Amino acid sequence: MAQARCHRFGQSKAVKVYRLITRNYEREMLDKASLKLGLDRAVLQSMSGNKEGNNNGMRKKKSVIFLDAKSFLAGPAVLQEGDRGPAEERSLRSHHGRERRRQSLLLGGHRPDPAAKSHHHHHHQTSGFKGTNDYGKSEEREGRSCVRYKCGLLNTIQDVLRQRPGWVEVKDEGEWDFNWCDVGWLRENFDHSYMEEHVRINHFRNHYELTRKNLMVKNLKRYRKNLERDVGRMEASKCEFFPCTFALPSEYHLFVEEFKRSPGSTWIMKPVAKSQGKGIFLFRKLKDIMDWKKDGTRSGEQKDAAQVESYVAQRYIENPYLINGRKFDLRVYVLVTSYVPLKAWLYRDGFGRFSSTRFSLSSIDDKYMHLTNVAVQKTAPDYDPEKGCKWQLQQLRRYLTAKHGRETIETLFKEIDNIFVRSLQSVQKVIINDKHCFELYGYDILLDQNLKPWLIEVNASPSHTPSSQEDYEMKCSLVEDTLNVVDMEGRLTGKEKRVGGYDLMWNDGPVYREDVNLETFGSACFSANTHLGCVNDREKQLRRLLKPFPGQKRM
Numbered sequence: 001m002a003q004a005r006c007h008r009f010g011q012s013k014a015v016k017v018y019r020l021i022t023r024n025y026e027r028e029m030l031d032k033a034s035l036k037l038g039l040d041r042a043v044l045q046s047m048s049g050n051k052e053g054n055n056n057g058m059r060k061k062k063s064v065i066f067l068d069a070k071s072f073l074a075g076p077a078v079l080q081e082g083d084r085g086p087a088e089e090r091s092l093r094s095h096h097g098r099e100r101r102r103q104s105l106l107l108g109g110h111r112p113d114p115a116a117k118s119h120h121h122h123h124h125q126t127s128g129f130k131g132t133n134d135y136g137k138s139e140e141r142e143g144r145s146c147v148r149y150k151c152g153l154l155n156t157i158q159d160v161l162r163q164r165p166g167w168v169e170v171k172d173e174g175e176w177d178f179n180w181c182d183v184g185w186l187r188e189n190f191d192h193s194y195m196e197e198h199v200r201i202n203h204f205r206n207h208y209e210l211t212r213k214n215l216m217v218k219n220l221k222r223y224r225k226n227l228e229r230d231v232g233r234m235e236a237s238k239c240e241f242f243p244c245t246f247a248l249p250s251e252y253h254l255f256v257e258e259f260k261r262s263p264g265s266t267w268i269m270k271p272v273a274k275s276q277g278k279g280i281f282l283f284r285k286l287k288d289i290m291d292w293k294k295d296g297t298r299s300g301e302q303k304d305a306a307q308v309e310s311y312v313a314q315r316y317i318e319n320p321y322l323i324n325g326r327k328f329d330l331r332v333y334v335l336v337t338s339y340v341p342l343k344a345w346l347y348r349d350g351f352g353r354f355s356s357t358r359f360s361l362s363s364i365d366d367k368y369m370h371l372t373n374v375a376v377q378k379t380a381p382d383y384d385p386e387k388g389c390k391w392q393l394q395q396l397r398r399y400l401t402a403k404h405g406r407e408t409i410e411t412l413f414k415e416i417d418n419i420f421v422r423s424l425q426s427v428q429k430v431i432i433n434d435k436h437c438f439e440l441y442g443y444d445i446l447l448d449q450n451l452k453p454w455l456i457e458v459n460a461s462p463s464h465t466p467s468s469q470e471d472y473e474m475k476c477s478l479v480e481d482t483l484n485v486v487d488m489e490g491r492l493t494g495k496e497k498r499v500g501g502y503d504l505m506w507n508d509g510p511v512y513r514e515d516v517n518l519e520t521f522g523s524a525c526f527s528a529n530t531h532l533g534c535v536n537d538r539e540k541q542l543r544r545l546l547k548p549f550p551g552q553k554r555m
Contacts, residue, residue: 145489149168204437212273270314284364341508346531396533421510441460491546498541
């Protein structure tokens with residue numbers, strides 16, 4: 001009898017393991033299919049009947065997606081694992097391989113009642129995505145008068161969320177509708193999270209394809225190469241906006257060849273996954289790299305290998321545009337609400353970040369001269385917290401226009417727009433699109449003496465900690481308008497070209513201004529719908545655009 005019980009237990013365990021492997025395989029196929037077909041993951045789920053909590057539908061209809069997936073996945077894999085860091089590799093594997101523990105951990109969704117299983121099943125069949133052409137309000141998502149939010153950051157974002165009418169903060173493991181998290185939380189929890197139709201979170205699953213310095217350059221190089229092959233060299237030349245960059249140590253020999261072609265040039269070394277200027281240094285001799293590698297070997301070979309792999313060597317821009325003898329770069333904000341189709345918004349406000357020391361190449365060890373990061377400049381001996389080291393983008397654009405003329409500066413800002421669009425297109429096919437996700441990127445742009453803009457890096461978690469009252473007000477407006485575009489309350493139609501300080505820059509194609517001159521209509525003289533550094537009369541525009549919050553009177 002004991003043997004029979006043991007045998008039945010073994011069979012039961014084997015069945016459970018088999019089902020777990022089957023579900024994990026199906027999920028892996030789903031993610032690969034979404035990348036290959038360029039469709040949202042939710043769309044494929046609805047096509048296949050594969051909804052969390054609907055395992056019967058998954059098994060009956062899996063041939064719709066998963067069996068067909070084998071044929072078109074026979075080509076080269078889109079996601080190449082070699083260049084990602086260990087943490088991201090583990091995270092991606094967990095994304096494809098871990099069982100979603102729906103009954104034990106449902107972050108951000110409603111716990112299903114076993115007694116109402118058939119009702120739950122029906123809910124998912126009717127509230128699913130309608131397809132990529134039905135983005136926005138065609139989902140007919142009802143606005144929510146009460147939004148439960150979770151926020152792991154204690155800065156401007158928390159202040160804005162607390163002041164938003166009808167938004168209520170939840171703590172710990174409480175159910176939420178909106179989550180503004182850091183990337184660490186995302187890495188640990190996203191794969192265990194079941195999200196209802198209306199839920200939103202502020203990062204895409206593999207956002208690091210654009211925000212890790214080595215992956216950003218790798219994706220841009222591949223995109224440029226494909227453009228040259230498919231369209232031509234002229235089109236590929238529009239991607240020449242990032243400095244010559246090599247990942248070390250994997251591309252060390254290529255780097256040495258390039259280094260020897262231009263002896264005496266200055267290069268800059270950066271950790272691929274750090275921010276705020278940490279770990280950055282300039283060098284002109286190969287022996288400086290040798291010294292750097294030796295410093296790491298003191299703590300063991302394996303640790304050294306991981307440390308060395310996480311750096312890039314980049315040609316330093318030796319002729320930056322200077323104002324009052326000081327170097328600066330631009331921080332610009334781009335909001336992506338969808339990658340399939342690509343939908344991106346450009347914020348009108350931003351700022352220039354200035355160094356506190358006059359620029360010179362005679363001293364490459366002075367971080368206050370060469371690094372414009374606010375976190376670095378705040379530690380300078382002569383830093384004045386009242387004056388700060390920032391200049392609002394409107395002031396900067398007016399200054400440049402007065403000095404160089406309107407036409408020249410309009411051309412400059414068109415080239416900056418090109419950087420945003422091309423960089424997003426370079427990762428469009430590798431980012432795992434999810435309708436629950438949006439991303440607010442902080443772009444760092446450097447101008448050289450020829451007024452050529454260079455993309456330095458893209459930040460997935462741009463700082464929202466203010467350095468002055470003016471900075472605080474700008475960042476509050478930025479976060480408020482981000483929430484307005486995400487539109488948890490359902491106050492937009494989905495056809496807006498402007499929401500507060502945001503202008504719709506790209507919507508599966510370029511977006512043009514509505515005030516097109518009829519005389520030039522049809523002559524390719526359309527103006528892009530971008531107003532970076534222009535007047536931001538957001539409050540006036542929002543009063544015209546939005547319905548008041550529940551319980552509020554229109555102003």
